[in-house]
Amino acid sequence: MTTVLSLTDASYIRNRRPILDTVTWQVDDSERWVILGPNGAGKTTILKLVTANDFPTTGTVDVLGERLGKVDIFELRNRLGFVSSATARRIPPNELVRDVVLTAAYSVEGRWNEQYDAIDVRQADRVLAEWDLLELADQAFGTLSDGERKRALIARAVMTDPELLLLDEPSASLDLGARERLLQMLSGFAQSQYSPAMVMVTHHVEEIPPGFTHLLLVRDGKIQAAGPIADTLTAENLEATFGMPFELTVSRGRYAATARSTSA
Numbered sequence: 628m629t630t631v632l633s634l635t636d637a638s639y640i641r642n643r644r645p646i647l648d649t650v651t652w653q654v655d656d657s658e659r660w661v662i663l664g665p666n667g668a669g670k671t672t673i674l675k676l677v678t679a680n681d682f683p684t685t686g687t688v689d690v691l692g693e694r695l696g697k698v699d700i701f702e703l704r705n706r707l708g709f710v711s712s713a714t715a716r717r718i719p720p721n722e723l724v725r726d727v728v729l730t731a732a733y734s735v736e737g738r739w740n741e742q743y744d745a746i747d748v749r750q751a752d753r754v755l756a757e758w759d760l761l762e763l764a765d766q767a768f769g770t771l772s773d774g775e776r777k778r779a780l781i782a783r784a785v786m787t788d789p790e791l792l793l794l795d796e797p798s799a800s801l802d803l804g805a806r807e808r809l810l811q812m813l814s815g816f817a818q819s820q821y822s823p824a825m826v827m828v829t830h831h832v833e834e835i836p837p838g839f840t841h842l843l844l845v846r847d848g849k850i851q852a853a854g855p856i857a858d859t860l861t862a863e864n865l866e867a868t869f870g871m872p873f874e875l876t877v878s879r880g881r882y883a884a885t886a887r888s889t890s891a
């Protein structure tokens with residue numbers, strides 16, 4: 628097993644407020660992590676550090692064997708796949724879905740006059756098929772539904788065979804069908820031995836795809852609990868993280884949480 632990500636006593640302080648407070652967390656290459664926590668807990672800030680979009684105020688962040696602050700961040704980012712609402716905004720709306728995926732090979736967001744190698748075109752076709760996008764390949768990105776757009780962004784992120792795939796709320800804003808379809812695909816991807824280590828931020832236990840292995844619970848910039856999902860996703864830990872009691876159920880690998888009535 629190789630460690631792909633390691634935060635050691637990492638704090639991120641703004642306006643004298645610790646947005647992340649001495650976070651120590653490690654991800655190995657065979658692991659698929661979910662980060663769960665209330666609004667403002669610091670989940671996106673963790674991804675911001677991991678993608679070298681910012682640096683810890685104190686402590687260290689090591690990504691793919693490189694220490695942040697001592698590595699060329701552009702080279703490092705080429706080894707990561709990252710999907711967030713911000714990555715969607717950078718794609719030109721008139722870009723064809725095929726090119727959204729293909730241009731990842733050149734780390735650009737809009738196709739210009741580049742000549743792509745046959746191997747890149749084949750890889751793009753393979754990834755488009757894997758994420759069920761072949762029929763949409765000649766459609767403009769800006770005309771896709773939210774669910775299709777999320778799949779196109781994930782396909783773009785995996786086009787370059789990243790060593791670590793980071794997903795910030797991939798199923799937010801999707802309708803039930805689109806969400807379930809995406810979760811099924813993420814579940815299949817997570818279970819493949821050829822897939823990279825994954826870290827996915829979500830707000831809902833219902834959105835944890837089967838095949839994800841570990842859970843990081845974050846509250847007020849601190850780690851509330853971390854470890855294998857089966858041990859860590861408990862009603863007690865959810866209550867400690869969200870500050871209210873929950874009824875937690877699991878059925879065929881899927882979790883559900885609802886508020887527990889305290890009146891009975």
Ligand SMILES: Nc1ncnc2c1ncn2[C@@H]1O[C@H](COP(=O)(O)OP(=O)(O)OP(=O)(O)O)[C@@H](O)[C@H]1O
Binds near residue numbers: 666667
């Ligand atoms: N650069 C910054 N300067 C000041 N405050 C910041 C900065 N970055 C983040 N914050 C604050 O830190 C807190 C954590 O933000 P973050 O986006 O990481 O939370 P989150 O857990 O991803 O929240 P959400 O679930 O709502 O997306 C928020 O209160 C945010 O306003």
